[in-house]
Amino acid sequence: MNLFQGLERNARNNSDKTAIVFNDREYSYREYNAEVNRIANALIDFGIKKGDKVALMMKNSDTFIFVYYGILKAGGVAVPINFRLTAHETRYILNHSDSVIVFADEEFAETLAKAAEGNDKLQRQIISGSNKLEHQQLLSDFRSTSAENPNLEVLESDDAEILYTSGTTGLPKGVVLDHHRVCHVGILMAVTMKMGPEDRILHVAPLFHSAQLNLFLVSATMLGCTQIVQQDFHPVETLKMIAQHKISLFFGVPTMYNFFLQVPQGMFDVSSIKRCGYGAAPMPIATLQKSIEMFGTDQFFNLCGLTEGGPGGIFLTPEEHKTKLGVSGRANHFTDARIVDEHGVDVKPGEVGEFIISGETIMKEYYKNPKETHKTLKDGWLYTGDLATIDEDGFITLVDRKKDMIISGGENVYSTEVEQVLYRHPDILEAAVIGVPHEVWGESVAAIVVPKEGKSIDKDELLQFCREQLAGYKIPRIIYEMEQLPRNASGKVLKYKLREAYQSTPAT
Numbered sequence: 001m002n003l004f005q006g007l008e009r010n011a012r013n014n015s016d017k018t019a020i021v022f023n024d025r026e027y028s029y030r031e032y033n034a035e036v037n038r039i040a041n042a043l044i045d046f047g048i049k050k051g052d053k054v055a056l057m058m059k060n061s062d063t064f065i066f067v068y069y070g071i072l073k074a075g076g077v078a079v080p081i082n083f084r085l086t087a088h089e090t091r092y093i094l095n096h097s098d099s100v101i102v103f104a105d106e107e108f109a110e111t112l113a114k115a116a117e118g119n120d121k122l123q124r125q126i127i128s129g130s131n132k133l134e135h136q137q138l139l140s141d142f143r144s145t146s147a148e149n150p151n152l153e154v155l156e157s158d159d160a161e162i163l164y165t166s167g168t169t170g171l172p173k174g175v176v177l178d179h180h181r182v183c184h185v186g187i188l189m190a191v192t193m194k195m196g197p198e199d200r201i202l203h204v205a206p207l208f209h210s211a212q213l214n215l216f217l218v219s220a221t222m223l224g225c226t227q228i229v230q231q232d233f234h235p236v237e238t239l240k241m242i243a244q245h246k247i248s249l250f251f252g253v254p255t256m257y258n259f260f261l262q263v264p265q266g267m268f269d270v271s272s273i274k275r276c277g278y279g280a281a282p283m284p285i286a287t288l289q290k291s292i293e294m295f296g297t298d299q300f301f302n303l304c305g306l307t308e309g310g311p312g313g314i315f316l317t318p319e320e321h322k323t324k325l326g327v328s329g330r331a332n333h334f335t336d337a338r339i340v341d342e343h344g345v346d347v348k349p350g351e352v353g354e355f356i357i358s359g360e361t362i363m364k365e366y367y368k369n370p371k372e373t374h375k376t377l378k379d380g381w382l383y384t385g386d387l388a389t390i391d392e393d394g395f396i397t398l399v400d401r402k403k404d405m406i407i408s409g410g411e412n413v414y415s416t417e418v419e420q421v422l423y424r425h426p427d428i429l430e431a432a433v434i435g436v437p438h439e440v441w442g443e444s445v446a447a448i449v450v451p452k453e454g455k456s457i458d459k460d461e462l463l464q465f466c467r468e469q470l471a472g473y474k475i476p477r478i479i480y481e482m483e484q485l486p487r488n489a490s491g492k493v494l495k496y497k498l499r500e501a502y503q504s505t506p507a508t
Helices: 005-013 029-046 062-073 087-097 106-115 179-192 210-223 235-245 254-260 285-295 318-324 370-376 415-423 459-467 495-502
Strands: 018-022 025-028 053-057 077-080 099-105 124-128 136-138 159-164 174-178 200-203 226-229 249-252 275-279 300-306 312-316 335-340 353-359 381-390 396-401 406-408 411-413 428-438 442-451 478-481
Touching: 005 029, 005 210, 018 029, 018 062, 025 029, 029 062, 053 062, 053 087, 053 106, 062 077, 062 210, 062 226, 087 099, 087 106, 087 159, 087 174, 099 106, 106 124, 106 136, 159 179, 159 210, 174 179, 179 210, 179 312, 200 210, 200 235, 200 249, 210 226, 210 249, 210 300, 235 254, 249 254, 254 285, 254 428, 275 285, 285 300, 285 415, 300 318, 312 318, 312 335, 312 353, 335 381, 370 381, 396 415, 406 428, 406 442, 411 415, 415 428, 415 442, 415 459, 428 495, 442 495, 459 478
Parallel strands: 018 226, 053 077, 053 099, 077 159, 099 124, 124 136, 200 226, 249 275, 275 300, 442 478
Antiparallel strands: 018 025, 159 174, 300 312, 335 353, 353 381, 381 396, 406 411, 428 442
């Protein structure tokens, strides 16, 4: 089984069903498959060989989807790139991935041109749009006239993707996933969220990220769902899309749900939503409770995984939310999960250890990085770098990244616990907690907060608020205000950037 057999099957068996809707363009499954074939056949005619790397630097669109599946049908390995990256950052990924072709939206043509300078492996830059720069080719001129399925065997064991990690701790690493692994991710999501061909799914989280790409584009295409594509997230416009297209299944990062809650309630009819998924970052309990109320359904799924897992890991079902609210979840249908100490021994319930997983979806390797691969994959287990606890029922709660844990006066402070309290404050929109240097205690707890529009933060009042809910050593000693927290495309706060910004202002 490979990733595009489901598309071809739906093109035969559900040929006239609406598959993709983007702006004013709509495609049946027959047309979806034909557009993909025009890209695949063009790549084959160009000389792409099985295993060649082909990059995409594109926003969410119908074209992104056609190019992605076209690369797979040509036997290539898709390398999605975060379109928000600078030319310098893009150059690193293009060089490291050994990409021979790159597709990009017109608005990124200049960034791409700079990123491609001096890259002898990159043979072609293909631009989606009507304008290009020197040494670039328009996609409209590249596409093949043939809409037939390519006559090429692509095996389940063939590599499908190299997904570059979000780089929250430095340079991104290339996660290699083959068709087998990604197919299992799609099947897992269909089973977990009880998806079916009747579902109408909105793609608004970035498709270059593993969550929206593998969890939802792959599964929805396998099942023959109708997929609405939105290029950029805006809370009002996204709620309007949900109402207009009667979306039944929505996935978003916690930040999206937080911004939904700032929109006056009742503006849009979102009653078509039957199930909601959230992931990529912890969801504050207060935000989750208000989101359940806003959407009028308790069918919320916590999808707690990581790119190296496919993404895969653990999940919390709607029924489990009723008794385990705030818990990350437990091992899913295709994954085993453990919490272990520094020697790889399972910790006791309630103790903190490292979250590790094993199963069909975990990565094959880090591309061209055997050292990090060896550190991360041990005896069939993926060591995630996340700290967590496990209870007597096998439910796991992530408490922090190893590198984000704060040690103050010999006491461990887990930033997630403090952030959960800060998010309960009525005037705070976003919050992040880091450790800053302290001459006596080693580190002191610092909170970076973003106030809601029209609100201001009274620091003394906020400290008193924290004292009522946290032990003394966990209370932030320093409070900084920002207009916006630095985040990557998956919604994760870039705490290393916050630490860099505040390392020079030690607490006293």
